[in-house]
Amino acid sequence: MSTQTSPRQNYLLAALPSADYERLLPHLELVPLELGQVLYESGDQQHYAYFLTTSIVSKVYPMGDALSQEIAIVGNCGAVGFALFTGDESALHRAVVLSAGYAYKIKAHLLMTEFERNGALHQLLLLYTQALIVQMSQTVACNQCHTVDQQLCRWLLLSLDRLSSSELTLTQEQIADMLGVHREATTEVASHLQAVGLTESSHSKITELDRPKLEARVCECYFVVKREYERLLPHG
Numbered sequence: 001m002s003t004q005t006s007p008r009q010n011y012l013l014a015a016l017p018s019a020d021y022e023r024l025l026p027h028l029e030l031v032p033l034e035l036g037q038v039l040y041e042s043g044d045q046q047h048y049a050y051f052l053t054t055s056i057v058s059k060v061y062p063m064g065d066a067l068s069q070e071i072a073i074v075g076n077c078g079a080v081g082f083a084l085f086t087g088d089e090s091a092l093h094r095a096v097v098l099s100a101g102y103a104y105k106i107k108a109h110l111l112m113t114e115f116e117r118n119g120a121l122h123q124l125l126l127l128y129t130q131a132l133i134v135q136m137s138q139t140v141a142c143n144q145c146h147t148v149d150q151q152l153c154r155w156l157l158l159s160l161d162r163l164s165s166s167e168l169t170l171t172q173e174q175i176a177d178m179l180g181v182h183r184e185a186t187t188e189v190a191s192h193l194q195a196v197g198l199t200e201s202s203h204s205k206i207t208e209l210d211r212p213k214l215e216a217r218v219c220e221c222y223f224v225v226k227r228e229y230e231r232l233l234p235h236g
């Protein structure tokens with residue numbers, strides 16, 4: 001992983017006025033996030049929040065019997081540590097790294113001190129929380145109402161948007177886990193997307209080849225989430 005990263009690669013931090021950013025900067029620690037790393041489990045006390053730059057993290061809701069369902073994808077337009085913003089230090093969901101990269105972590109109490117100033121960071125985190133809630137709600141609706149083909153297209157586009165990249169490194173089994181479907185279903189859909197020239201797939205990598213056609217194929221859920229992030233957040 002490249003060490004060429006800056007806090008300003010995170011859209012929330014980049015949107016802060018200079019004085020607020022400089023006050024926060026000494027407390028931000030650059031950390032590598034490895035594929036599959038669990039940042040916290042549901043119910044864990046959160047000691048840190050993470051502002052992502054070149055990684056993506058999946059927020060997963062445990063459903064029992066070893067099953068789980070992804071409810072949101074977090075990348076360079078957001079932060080992991082949602083419960084801290086509401087004053088609850090217990091994690092509401094499991095957070096697992098889907099794409100290795102970097103993030104800037106900050107101790108929970110230091111973030112809350114800045115949040116309670118009721119300044120720019122306070123407003124940004126509230127807007128981000130609203131955008132994240134929209135993404136969670138739309139993900140639940142999509143998983144209930146749309147085909148695996150549409151769900152996979154939505155998931156790919158949202159993930160790539162948050163990486164500012166055209167390539168994802170993860171297995172089809174991991175994608176199936178995120179969508180809450182059998183691996184055979186995602187393998188079949190991924191093979192079809194490759195056959196029609198929209199993506200290129202291997203066991204551990206998916207590359208976007210034709211975004212316009214991929215967007216034409218996806219359900220409206222992707223655009224609902226995208227518009228909300230763009231409306232609420234700088235560069236969202």
